[in-house]
Amino acid sequence: MVAGRGTDLLRPATSSGRATFLELFFDLAFVAALTRVSQRFADVGDDTGWTLVTGLGRTLLLFLALWLIWSHTIWITSRYEPERPVIQAVVVGTMFAALVLAVTLPHAMEERALPFAVAYLMVMVVRPLVVAAALHGHPRQRVPFRLAAWSAASAPLWLVGALGPDRLRPPLWAAALAVDYLAWALGWPLPRLGSAGVGRWRIAGEHLAERHQQMFLIALGESILVIGAVFGGVDYSAGRIAAFTVAFTTSALLWRIYFHRAGRLLNEALGRTGMPGRLGTASERTHGLLVLSVLVTAVGYHLVIDDPFGPPRPTWLWFVVGGPALFLIARVRLDYEILGRVSWSRMIGLVVLLLVTTGLARWAPMVGLSVVAGVLALVALLDALRGRRRPLEDSVPQIGPESSGDTRAEE
Structure with a gap:
């Protein structure tokens, strides 16, 4: 300094x-x-x-x-x-x-x-x-x-x-x-x-990680507000109560999947890296995708709770399926950044979502939201099963400091 x-x-x-x-x-x-x-x-x-x-x-x-x-x-x-x-x-x-x-x-x-x-x-x-x-x-x-x-x-x-x-x-x-x-x-x-050279910047890595996690939680909080506001503004019915319940379950699953292993180790990874500028930049982009995915998913909640068993709305799949799919893509990226590996549970979930999208276009919106919640529950279950077999591993950041041969002064 x-x-x-x-x-x-x-x-x-x-x-x-x-x-x-x-x-x-x-x-x-x-x-x-x-x-x-x-x-x-x-x-x-x-x-x-x-x-x-x-x-x-x-x-x-x-x-x-x-x-x-x-x-x-x-x-x-x-x-x-x-x-x-x-x-x-x-x-x-x-x-x-x-x-x-x-x-x-x-x-x-x-x-x-x-x-x-x-x-x-x-x-x-x-x-x-x-x-x-x-x-x-x-x-x-x-x-x-x-x-x-x-x-x-x-x-x-x-x-x-x-x-x-x-x-x-x-x-x-x-x-x-x-x-x-x-x-x-x-x-x-x-x-x-x-x-x-952003990669050479000296920053408080743990602080940056915590702020990324907090913004993701804020986005999840926004999704909860959407669920409550929409459900509170419509007439109650069995279908809307079911949509309300499934929407909340979906947000809880997003929270669970995010914080499993890599999400929990983000602070450690940025704290242990000597010069975490490059990893911090990558994490910022990944969390931008994660926050966007939650906002898009929340729009799906809005649309489905309002009319859960209405006629099929193929355009709604941009939100009902597209948001969770984007979340899984970003979560795979976070696993690679923090743990140096690809998460097969998330890849399986993403593939299943892509395969069922065409079929969901023919069904009521509530069916699409329920299927998405089921796929996310499968991902969370596979995570839990893998976690029981293996202890929590150390972070192995794949995006770290530039080589020690770079002697240029940090700005």
Whole structure:
């Protein structure tokens, strides 16, 4: 660690890996935002054809913008001491912007596009400049400057998309997000400075892992809210009571499958890795898929509880089957990242879901939800049987630090 001005902002090795109360408070804004994402997905649930595809694509785009902001925030609190006043101010400011994003999100592709874009850019451009100023010339100051530069480069796409015709907004914002995500993947390279080696970053790995786990639990909590809100707003019937029960069981199974072995060992894997930047980046992408899968699954709950034994709705399978299938794909990826192996129980579950999808298109929605719950129960059972035969293994991260021969200084 480099001594000098700005050093007191860095996380010391003795800093607690637990999330602070402010960070948990910050997550409340994202509860509201994720609720709006679920609502937008549900709004397109009855659409068909190209209308359904465009509706899903627009909502996915907004989710990716939210996820980028949340991910950058947890990296800030994993690299810098979250108890410092300037970092607390950054978190509170980001929370306000996230709340603006949540409020504007239902109509962000329509009349509220400008406040959505401005709130996003305030976080992506202004926040890193505040962090850079607080670092007072420390070598790590280059990273927030890089981020601000790249975000400023994509800003015209966000603003033109917000101010221009509605039909141009999705492609312009998709291009802007592509720039923002690509910049992060490349380490925000700049002329003469090169790129920031994220894989060499020293972060509080256990803190980052806990924040990923907490966001997954927040997404599960959102699914529980959907179940309760929808069931509480309709007339009770035997079919809806059954759908309510199966939906809750499905969320409980998602929790069980996530935390079996790899999900539980995430903290250990990121804590034991000497320089967990690369593993942390991979985990962030995997948890983005996991959170998205739970939100999509929750939309399936909404649709089925509302009309469990109505006519077959093939488009609903995007949510009823697609969400759990995406969850299993992401969970297989997490197993490989943490344990260095492929989970056959999850692969079996994924294959079964894909095989039965066509047949489920001919049955009432309740049948599809029940079959999905049965497949997830099978995965959980296979996990339990394997766990009884084998002790809990140590984490064997497949995405770790760069080779020791890389002697470039960490930024």
